[in-house]
Amino acid sequence: MSAIENILVVNSGSSSLKFTLYRIDGERRLANGLVERIGSASANMVYRRGDEPKSERPVSAPDHAAALRLVCEALTDGRTGVLKSLDEVDAIGHRVLHGADLFRDATLMTPENLERVKTLVPFGPLHMPPNIGGIEACQKIFPGIPNVAVFDTAFHQTMPDCAARYAIPDEFRAKYGIRKYGFHGTSHHFVTLAAAEFLGKKPEETNLVTCHLGNGSSLAAIKNGKVFDTTMGLTPLAGVVMGTRSGDLDPAVVLELVRKGMSADEIDNLLNKKSGLLGVGGIGSGDMRDIVNAAQDGNASAALALDMWAHRIVQYIGGYFTLVGGADAIVFTGGIGENSAAARAKVLSRLGCLGVDFDEEANATRRGPCYLSRPGSKVAAIIVPTDEELMIARETYQVVTK
Numbered sequence: 001m002s003a004i005e006n007i008l009v010v011n012s013g014s015s016s017l018k019f020t021l022y023r024i025d026g027e028r029r030l031a032n033g034l035v036e037r038i039g040s041a042s043a044n045m046v047y048r049r050g051d052e053p054k055s056e057r058p059v060s061a062p063d064h065a066a067a068l069r070l071v072c073e074a075l076t077d078g079r080t081g082v083l084k085s086l087d088e089v090d091a092i093g094h095r096v097l098h099g100a101d102l103f104r105d106a107t108l109m110t111p112e113n114l115e116r117v118k119t120l121v122p123f124g125p126l127h128m129p130p131n132i133g134g135i136e137a138c139q140k141i142f143p144g145i146p147n148v149a150v151f152d153t154a155f156h157q158t159m160p161d162c163a164a165r166y167a168i169p170d171e172f173r174a175k176y177g178i179r180k181y182g183f184h185g186t187s188h189h190f191v192t193l194a195a196a197e198f199l200g201k202k203p204e205e206t207n208l209v210t211c212h213l214g215n216g217s218s219l220a221a222i223k224n225g226k227v228f229d230t231t232m233g234l235t236p237l238a239g240v241v242m243g244t245r246s247g248d249l250d251p252a253v254v255l256e257l258v259r260k261g262m263s264a265d266e267i268d269n270l271l272n273k274k275s276g277l278l279g280v281g282g283i284g285s286g287d288m289r290d291i292v293n294a295a296q297d298g299n300a301s302a303a304l305a306l307d308m309w310a311h312r313i314v315q316y317i318g319g320y321f322t323l324v325g326g327a328d329a330i331v332f333t334g335g336i337g338e339n340s341a342a343a344r345a346k347v348l349s350r351l352g353c354l355g356v357d358f359d360e361e362a363n364a365t366r367r368g369p370c371y372l373s374r375p376g377s378k379v380a381a382i383i384v385p386t387d388e389e390l391m392i393a394r395e396t397y398q399v400v401t402k
């Protein structure tokens with residue numbers, strides 16, 4: 001095979017298609033962007049070459065294949081493009097939500113493997129069909145170019161059974177695959193490697209609690225560079241309080257709602273779309289900036305939402321710190337973890353008992369990658385910006401050059 005130079009990363013979601021093209025040597029981002037509102041009359045494309053300002057225009061994108069063709073046109077456009085022809089794309093990496101027990105690592109999408117991925121649609125009925133559609137569209141537009149699936153669940157496959165199993169009879173795992181899988185694996189993987197490098201340690205000698213805090217949020221307990229436990233479960237609904245998701249509940253809450261007459265779809269909608277910061281804060285937004293502003297203005301339910309958010313995170317950090325036998329660092333990433341000093345302070349101000357010497361000034365002023373703890377702190381607190389696309393490009397490169 002000729003040398004692998006350019007890798008296209010595709011994240012094909014229910015109504016959007018995000019892309020990034022990398023020159024893998026030097027990990028240079030040549031172009032990125034997205035087509036959003038696919039299938040609607042108001043489809044829109046955002047495109048950015050290198051670090052130039054982004055451009056935005058309305059487009060006609062009735063489906064994901066049409067969106068992908070627009071991306072290809074933009075990348076090869078004589079004026080704004082970065083490639084002479086599509087032949088210069090050497091491999092394509094795809095973000096795929098769920099690998100269940102079938103895929104422990106990023107995997108080349110041979111016809112057989114793609115068929116196996118298709119059997120996992122029930123694990124992610126909203127995300128898996130567009131993920132698979134993105135792979136199929138690329139196979140048509142880039143014949144002969146390798147497609148690699150990078151699974152959001154893969155990095156969590158190292159969890160021991162005592163963390164991954166639910167305490168119900170094993171027949172439900174065997175029959176239906178019901179167990180904890182965990183998500184955001186690509187992000188936890190990226191920040192684990194980046195945090196170890198930042199701390200000057202080998203990943204396999206590093207223990208961390210990684211906190212990916214965005215609209216969707218999850219924490220991972222990292223022992224010797226590998227996942228030991230994580231907060232999301234069979235689906236991304238479990239764990240901490242999120243923008244619109246409830247996180248952990250007594251499972252009997254669901255039973256009680258069923259008995260009160262709610263259907264599975266109604267409860268799904270309630271817990272995934274109407275709960276979390278949105279549901280508790282009661283200000284019509286689950287966006288952390290709005291919650292922080294409302295709480296600072298004296299809104300009691302927004303303040304409670306923020307306190308609940310921090311409470312669960314502190315609880316998990318303490319638990320995970322103990323599970324891994326003490327961590328070198330607590331790592332913050334994601335939209336909130338990287339950007340919201342106010343939300344981070346709610347958590348960091350309570351970690352003194354673990355040996356984190358919180359530097360309030362650093363938290364208020366620094367941007368990642370950086371320390372949020374003082375020099376000499378027994379346990380470090382750091383921000384490591386995540387880059388899931390770059391991690392997908394790296395994994396794709398490893399698979400196709402193996």
Ligand code: ADP
Binds near residue numbers: 214
């Ligand atoms: P997603 O899970 O959708 O990828 P993100 O990681 O983009 O979410 O995170 C979105 C969250 O990050 C929102 O709650 C938003 O308020 C918060 N956020 C983003 N930028 C900032 C900022 N500059 N200051 C405070 N919060 C921010």
